[in-house]
Structure formats: structure tokens, C-alpha cells
Amino acid sequence: MATNEHPNLAITGATGHVGGAVFEHLRDSGLPIRLVVRDAERAPEGARDVAEASFGDRGAATAALRGIDVLFMVSAAESADRLDEHRTFVDAAAAAGVRHVVYTSFLGAAADATFTLARTHWATEQHLRESGMAWTFLRNSFYLDVFPLFAGQEGVIRGPAGDGRVGAVARADVARAAAVVLRDAAAHEGRTYELTGPEALTLSEIARVIAQATGRTTTYEDETLEQAYRSREPYGAPDWQVEAWVSTYTAIAAGELDVVTDDVERLTGTPPLSLADLLRGS
Incomplete structure (x- = not known):
């Protein structure tokens, strides 16, 4: 039986x-x-119960996870060594005796996914499958919440997405779905959920919704690959990060994010938020 000294959920x-x-x-x-x-x-x-550990510190992570039965593992911050950190943390969880890991993955996670970070999610899923622990994967689409940020001060979303569509999901809906799973984690062992919003939109449509909701002129500018890399050069970001930024758009262009499911509603009993809902504060 779980006690406050030996909690069952991390x-x-x-x-x-x-x-x-x-x-x-x-x-x-x-x-x-x-x-x-x-x-x-x-x-x-x-x-009431807080433990300090980073994903890449196996010793601290193992100590922090002792006594835990179910672990909600939110993927680490984007970095060059993110996969190594994930693998270290998964190994620490197994060593600590964790029984079940619920992991926030990405829609379309695959070894050959166009979105480069989706490949890291796939490799993390594989490591969890081989860990001996039970698992549940929450494969969320891109977050609806970030698209207004993509427009920046200029009110222009730029990228090589063409007319591709994305069924982006609100962070709030991912959290609601995760909470439902964690309340009865055993019922979701071995399951993969694809968490999307209620509609798949082009970036032109997304820009139009943002403009209507905010009153700020917002447009989408379709870039070529060459333009996309060149326009991101001033940031001085490392190659892996630039590839991730650009492949956000090329994955949409490739149709890999043109997916809408009812998994959020099936889990929570409530339809997911649309971009218009989100911007209205619904």
C-alpha cells in the first residue's frame, strides 16, 4: 500500500x-x-513531497524514484543530448523499481520521422519497451499554444510547410488526458494515445484564426528550404536545433501531422480545444 513515505506516483x-x-x-x-x-x-x-534530480544524473534519479510505482515522464527540454538523458532516466526508473512509465511522446514518432525530434521520441519509446517496465505513450501533436508565438512581433509565421495541415493540440488537453490515465494507470498499460485537436489546419488558416482572435494582422509566409535555413542563421543556434526548427514545418508539409483523433475526448469525456477556443480563453 502506498504511504506518504513511499508514494506511488511521481x-x-x-x-x-x-x-x-x-x-x-x-x-x-x-x-x-x-x-x-x-x-x-x-x-x-x-x-508536499519533492525530490531533486535531473534526467541525466542516474544516481540522483534512482534515489528520487525509489518507492514509486507509476512515473509520469514528461520529455526533457530539447538539447543535443536529450536521448542520452532519457535513456539514463529510464534506466534509473527501472533500477529504482518503478513498475509503469507514462511518457509524453510525439505524434508520428518513428526512426525516420521528418520532424527530427520525433526520432528521439521513438528511440525513447523503444528503450521503454525494452526496460522491463510497463508503459503508456501519450503521442501529442504540436502544441496549439506555440503557434501565436511563431508569429512573433512581426505577425508572420515563416516556414516551409506549404499547404500541409496540422491537428495541433492544446497543452491543457494533453494535461487533462494525462491526468485521467494517471488516476488508473494500470488500465492503460501497453496503450498508445494520439492526442490532437479537433481539426487539422494549414498555417495560413492558423494565421487567419490568430488574426481574427487577436485583432493583430497575422500571415503565413511559405519559405523554401534554402530560405528557411538562411532566415534562421542570425540566431546562431547549433545545427541540431536548426534542423528541429525547420523540420517542424517540413513534417507538416509532408502530411505527417495531418491527423485528427478522438483520443482526448475518449479519455476525458470532453472535446479538445480548437485554436479559436484557446485564444478566446475557453
Whole structure:
């Protein structure tokens, strides 16, 4: 039986959007919860059990996860060594005796996915499959929340997405779905959920919705690959990051994100938010 000294659920990423929202959903659920964070001082208010560990520190992670039965593993921040960090953390979870990992993956995760970071998610899924632990994968589409940010101060979304469509999902819906899974994790062992919004939109349509909701002129500018790389040169980002940025758009152009499912509604009982809903604050 789980006790406060030996909680059965650990949540990572609680200082971020999704992990923090999942904690809020489950705070009063009666589930004993431990938050695993890099900096305990940034843990959400009201957290009773907090452990410090980074994904890449196997010793600290193993100690932080001892006594845990179910782990909600929010994928690490994007970095050149993200996959190594994921593998280290998964190994730490197995060593600590974790039984089941619920992992935030990506829609269309595959070894040959156009979106480069989806390949990392696929490799992480494979490592979890081989870990001996039970698993559940929440494969979310791109987040609806970031598209207004892509427009920036100029009000222009630029990228080589062509007329491709993306069934982007609100972070809030990913968090709601995750909370449902975590309330009864055993019922979702071995399952993969594809979490999308209610519609697949082109970037031109997304720009139009943003403009209508905000009153700010917002447009989409289709770039060639050459233009996409050149326009991102001033940021001075490393090659892996530039590839990730550009492949965000080329994955849409390739049709790999033109997916709409009812998984959010099936899990939560409520339809997912549209971009217009999100911008209205629904």
C-alpha cells in the first residue's frame, strides 16, 4: 500500500506547462504524489513531497524514484543530448523499481520521422519497451499554444510547410488526458494515445484564426528550404536545433501531422480545444 513515505506516483516536469497542469489536476485526488524536479525551490506551491534530480544524473534519479510505482515522464527540454538523458532516466526508473512509465511522446514518432525530434521520441519509446517496465505513450501533436508565438512581433509565421495541415493540440488537453490515465494507470498499460485537436489546419488558416482572435494582422509566409535555413542563421543556434526548427514545418508539409483523433475526448469525456477556443480563453 502506498504511504506518504513511499508514494506511488511521481511527476516530472512539474515546473513546466504540462507537468504543472497534471499536478494541479491530481493535487486533491488522494493519490500520494512526489514531484521530481531539478530545483526544489521552483516546485509548485502546495507540493508536499519533492525530490531533486535531473534526467541525466542516474544516481540522483534512482534515489528520487525509489518507492514509486507509476512515473509520469514528461520529455526533457530539447538539447543535443536529450536521448542520452532519457535513456539514463529510464534506466534509473527501472533500477529504482518503478513498475509503469507514462511518457509524453510525439505524434508520428518513428526512426525516420521528418520532424527530427520525433526520432528521439521513438528511440525513447523503444528503450521503454525494452526496460522491463510497463508503459503508456501519450503521442501529442504540436502544441496549439506555440503557434501565436511563431508569429512573433512581426505577425508572420515563416516556414516551409506549404499547404500541409496540422491537428495541433492544446497543452491543457494533453494535461487533462494525462491526468485521467494517471488516476488508473494500470488500465492503460501497453496503450498508445494520439492526442490532437479537433481539426487539422494549414498555417495560413492558423494565421487567419490568430488574426481574427487577436485583432493583430497575422500571415503565413511559405519559405523554401534554402530560405528557411538562411532566415534562421542570425540566431546562431547549433545545427541540431536548426534542423528541429525547420523540420517542424517540413513534417507538416509532408502530411505527417495531418491527423485528427478522438483520443482526448475518449479519455476525458470532453472535446479538445480548437485554436479559436484557446485564444478566446475557453
